[in-house]
């Protein structure tokens with residue numbers, strides 16, 4: 001098992017990609033701290049993780065800084081360390097550039113950028129001790145500047161920026177910081193498909209592999225790789241797990 005005895009925090013892991021990552025990591029022997037605001041789904045993921053290894057559940061709003069620090073402290077107390085930090089949760093609403101308000105920017109930065117930043121700062125002492133791995137989340141919407149995604153694209157590119165800085169600053173200390181830019185069929189994407197079916201169809205036709213990824217098999221396995229010693233010589237990178245949609249140069 002690639003993550004035997006490792007301790008991982010995965011935000012937004014009650015459902016979607018986060019759940020897929022939690023299960024993929026638990027199957028490789030990691031203890032997973034499931035962090036989410038959705039209690040019902042969180043309990044389901046915890047029960048599934050507990051079939052494989054010992055997990056923990058934190059039903060907390062990570063847009064509040066004090067909650068982030070509480071979670072990091074509680075995970076350290078329960079499992080004695082933190083090896084892996086996955087900053088996956090992110091909420092945003094679409095609007096044209098001209099209709100994007102400060103409230104929409106605050107929602108996207110408040111649930112995506114700031115929690116990523118705070119978790120990285122809060123977990124840093126433990127990550128340093130463990131020679132740990134950070135996995136943050138980017139998006140093709142940010143890389144491509146997709147229409148109606150001003151608030152989301154801005155927060156995602158800000159996350160990429162701080163990930164590169166942290167990779168440079170923390171590399172000498174043995175901490176790896178990478179990002180996944182995924183495409184996967186999740187409840188969030190299903191909602192988006194309902195709201196913007198034409199954009200959804202267009203996206204599917206732009207994916208060379210002509211399908212959306214599976215949260216556990218396609219995204220979770222890459223997260224396992226980035227969390228394991230197999231990726232020790234990779235840092236500061238955005239890994240495209242998007243069926244070939246975007247080729248970074």
Ligand SMILES: NC(=O)c1ccc[n+]([C@@H]2O[C@H](COP(=O)([O-])OP(=O)(O)OC[C@H]3O[C@@H](n4cnc5c(N)ncnc54)[C@H](O)[C@@H]3O)[C@@H](O)[C@H]2O)c1
Pocket residue numbers: 011012013014015016017018035036037038060061062063087088089090091111137138139140141181182183184185186187188189
């Ligand atoms: N699904 C895709 O195709 C796709 C594409 C590009 C990028 N991404 C990125 O991948 C990540 C996961 O995407 P997803 O589609 O699984 O998302 P999702 O919306 O399906 O799931 C997000 C999870 O985060 C939780 N959450 C939301 N706000 C929270 C808060 N304040 N505190 C704690 N938990 C909170 C939700 O309850 C949910 O369980 C995100 O960063 C997303 O931006 C996804």
